[in-house]
Amino acid sequence: MPVKLRIAGTMIAALTAFPALAHDDEIHQIEAFYSGATIVSGPEVVDCTLSGGTETRCFTITVKPDPKDYTPGPWCPTSVTDEADKGGIWFVDDGIADVDGAFITRLAEIYGDTNWQLFDADTGAVRYTGTLEACEAAARPDVDPAYQNYCVQCLPEYVPEEASLTYVIPLHPQLMDAPSPTNRAGSGLAYNGVRLDGPAPVDAILGAYTIAPFDDCGGHVNTHVGYHYHAETDCLQDAPATTTEVAETDKQIGIAMDGFPIMAHRDDLVDQLDACNGLMVEGAGYRYFAGAPGSNAILGCHVAEVGCTLDGEAGMCDASAMARRGPPPGGAGAPPPPPAD
Numbered sequence: 331m332p333v334k335l336r337i338a339g340t341m342i343a344a345l346t347a348f349p350a351l352a353h354d355d356e357i358h359q360i361e362a363f364y365s366g367a368t369i370v371s372g373p374e375v376v377d378c379t380l381s382g383g384t385e386t387r388c389f390t391i392t393v394k395p396d397p398k399d400y401t402p403g404p405w406c407p408t409s410v411t412d413e414a415d416k417g418g419i420w421f422v423d424d425g426i427a428d429v430d431g432a433f434i435t436r437l438a439e440i441y442g443d444t445n446w447q448l449f450d451a452d453t454g455a456v457r458y459t460g461t462l463e464a465c466e467a468a469a470r471p472d473v474d475p476a477y478q479n480y481c482v483q484c485l486p487e488y489v490p491e492e493a494s495l496t497y498v499i500p501l502h503p504q505l506m507d508a509p510s511p512t513n514r515a516g517s518g519l520a521y522n523g524v525r526l527d528g529p530a531p532v533d534a535i536l537g538a539y540t541i542a543p544f545d546d547c548g549g550h551v552n553t554h555v556g557y558h559y560h561a562e563t564d565c566l567q568d569a570p571a572t573t574t575e576v577a578e579t580d581k582q583i584g585i586a587m588d589g590f591p592i593m594a595h596r597d598d599l600v601d602q603l604d605a606c607n608g609l610m611v612e613g614a615g616y617r618y619f620a621g622a623p624g625s626n627a628i629l630g631c632h633v634a635e636v637g638c639t640l641d642g643e644a645g646m647c648d649a650s651a652m653a654r655r656g657p658p659p660g661g662a663g664a665p666p667p668p669p670a671d
Contacts, residue, residue, distance in 0.1 A: 356501055360389050363570055363585070367523025368394040370494045371643055375501065380635035381515075381649040384504045392496040392643050393523035395556035396486070397547075400565065402557050405543045405550060406458035406481035407431050410449050418543035418550070419561075421532060425624035426561065429543040431456070434481065437541070446539055448479050456481055462488045462553075469552055471531065473538035482535070482542040484551040493556060495525070496640040498647035503589040503634035509606050515636045515649070516558070517629040518586035518618075521569045524549065525558035525639070526584050526592065529626045548623060555639075562595055562620035562628055569594075580611070583620065588634035591617040606631040 360373045370392040378388035407417040410431035417429035422440060427433055434456050437446035449456045458481040459465045465484035468477035497519045512528035520526050535542050544550045548561030566583040584592040590608070596619055603609050607630045608618045621627040638647035 378647040382635040405483035410454040498637040500589040509631035515587040520584040561623040587636040595620040
């Protein structure tokens with residue numbers, strides 16, 4: 331009998347991202363799901379220890395964060411006269427706004443603070459990070475004072491060409507007594523091999539009078555994980571068909587770090603979702619639905635124990651050891667887990 335958890339009034343059965351199959355069949359399904367990713371190795375089944383200490387079986391896959399079907403960017407406009415096609419998007423008032431030249435000139439008005447000045451008033455040139463050194467100085471949690479009032483962008487070419495990440499994700503979710511935040515392991519892995527991340531540290535970014543735009547696909551780059559998503563937009567609508575689909579409106583875009591499927595955002599389900607953006611779907615089981623693009627929460631939390639994200643083709647996954655070390659630098663702004671109902 332499957333273990334169950336009550337969250338936000340919903341009983342959750344411990345199902346998986348794919349139907350219960352033999353390991354070989356599960357791996358074939360996972361391999362097909364990630365066929366559009368830039369795979370270095372895997373997927374394969376391995377032993378793993380999850381964040382709550384459960385020893386189980388996971389699938390591991392090593393990928394490069396390079397979407398094959400589009401080129402990431404742009405992020406920062408270079409002039410206050412630039413139109414929307416020269417910049418990305420940013421969170422404003424629970425929605426997203428185009429980061430064009432006009433947006434850069436309105437930052438003092440938007441945030442009610444006259445200290446905002448990301449452009450040269452005489453020339454209209456936008457101050458942006460245009461080198462690896464500037465990117466690393468401005469994108470860290472304690473922004474170098476020299477890069478306050480900058481538009482922060484890190485380019486894909488700043489990430490070493492050989493860089494890759496290994497994701498170790500449980501084949502069968504192991505539910506927890508209470509949900510956990512997504513700020514350490516990230517939310518999950520999209521079908522194209524790009525990380526679906528936890529919340530962006532917006533308060534820290536804005537506190538340094540910087541913005542760190544996403545491209546129109548909801549992604550930007552840092553030198554630790556490469557290109558990754560903080561919002562789900564319409565760029566992930568070409569996901570491969572899977573057996574988790576129960577209607578044309580439900581398209582699986584990724585697998586969460588706890589093993590549950592992540593579906594594309596649906597406006598019509600927002601009021602039905604639990605605190606983690608999850609829902610029991612009749613005939614299909616529990617799955618997450620990505621948050622609205624402006625929510626800064628692809629997932630609100632994880633309901634089950636998570637696996638690991640490892641640098642390169644790293645070794646064994648012991649997520650419980652990582653959990654004991656606390657949140658990563660800059661992750662303290664992530665919301666705490668909501669209490670179990």
